[in-house]
Amino acid sequence: MKHYVALMALLGIALAPLAACAQSGYPERPIKLVVPYPPGSGTDTVARYAAKRMETALGKPVVIENKPGGNAIIAAQTVINAPADGYTLLWAANGPVTTNVAFYDKLPYNPLTDLEPVARLAYSPMGVYVPAASPYKTAAELFADAKKKAGKLNYGSGSATYNIATEWLMSLVGAKANAISYKGSSPTLTDLAGNQVDFAIAEYSAGLPLVKGGKIRMLALTSDRRMKSAPEIPTLQELGYKEYFQVAWWGIFAPKGTPKSIVSRLEGTLLTVFKDAETAQYLEQNNFSAFTGTAEQLRAFQKAEIDRESKLVNRFNLPKQ
Template sequence: MFAASAAVFVIAAAAPAARAAWPEHAVKVIVSLPPGSGADTTARFISKYLSQELGQPFVVENRPGANSFIAARAVAESAADGYTMFVASNSPMVTNAAVFKKRPYDPVKDFSPVASLARFPMVLVVPASSPYKTLQDLVTAAKQAPGKLNYASGTPTYQVAMERFHDRNGIRGNPIQYKGTSPAINDTAGGNVDYSIAEVSAVMPLVHAGKLRPLAVASDTRIKELPQMPTVSEAGTKGFEAYAWTGVFFPANTPPAIVDKVSALVRKTMNSADGVAFIDNLGGTVFTGTPAQLRDFQVKEIEATRKIVKAANIPVE
């Protein structure tokens, strides 16, 4: 009897343990921008739905600063086990690849793409007290005083967009660098710089407060937040568009089953009535895609941004 029991014990001990279902505990969701940003609010929105669907908390952690290096590196160096997720904008995942020679991470090799989320059109703004009433007023003034007008650059992405606008119009401006979008936009509202560009959700509070004057929206069509405001193309710079976008990434080599599971849930959430309404309320549009589609889009965006940086002579650090 004892021997039989021992044999059973040996067999049981030798049997391989069953793989636990993911997730067994909380998932960390890292955002490289501060609370209240488009990436942050979108991260919190999808985290709520993922928590409900998967039965474990998805906890957002904001790690802003250093051109998103801090957050991106933290994710890239995390275990590829599905317990660290990155809700990132195009700044760390595209622009940094074009404007920084040395980075503590590789935006392509160090990450597994999951799904794109949304895109937000940029708006070109001036202080409410500015003499420039239209986009053409600004272009004319810049042509009359090459390199004399100052613009606020909150992130490398916005600087690239602004320099692309300059290049299209044959003008120059003097970039003033800020540590984030909020201080750049606030300084523009305060009249300390002549103009700036940022995504719609970042500028609208100060537009509503009467501190910023929008000149044009860098989207393909007019937007409901500014229905009377022309697009940049309508205002004279034909075909110019500029968007901030967000997407979800895991560390490289995260198991495909986890990546595909989260991708399907994220796309379902974003394309739901609640998801569309949420992004619409932020001034953006839902912009989803599979892991393969996000990777293809990201690589093409990096290539295009590098061409812009080279053509506009943006310094590469």
């Protein structure tokens, strides 16, 4: 028995360099990047750009797999349950890795222990939108009517992130509205344009083309600064809601236990890509902003966001799921 144990120990030592070599050869086949939202959303758009740049840098295909629905839980669990080998990654927005923790009493996973942070990459502000035919010409008009008709206006919500964003704003305004759930910003805005809901907070990048096309109107921004592509749109902070700041940010996560060498390879590749001039130009043209951070910085940011959003949910007594 002792000889057997010794043999296994020696075998493990002998195989360790081979495992390291296998990891150093990463990637050896296509990588799957799971996106929790549908094609056409701002999240999907920037994920596809990242995938294209990753392909060039890593020398292997990076395939997008859209798995919308379930407030991004479906996508998160797909990655969590995948082999921890670096070939299945999560393109995460706020929802699956921060907001869901605050929003669910019994979340079927823990993003702090079930996922490895890889890199934080970019963000987009959100817009407050109404249909083109809406009587509300300003945010003040919308808010006044929402207060007057407490609980009678409906808003579209593409995920738990937008639920928190809208409920927080309604709390600050002193109004109530009913949430109508959708699978991402694109279907939310489609129904908004069709007058199926009264207003929505949704991705700026997804809404701007519809604004320019005359399908919907944007009344305010959720960020702390105006956007060059729509300089006439005020921020909610400018309108008097000084504490309000909510953006959609994106990062990449891997299954827990993914080898550090693979995480480091991905981290270095992604940060190099998202700090270069080509990406800066792409982000500006598509109404995004760089928001880069290492795996360590992403984890710290993730923890801070979970704490912030959990406090918001409790502070404003937002309904949990």
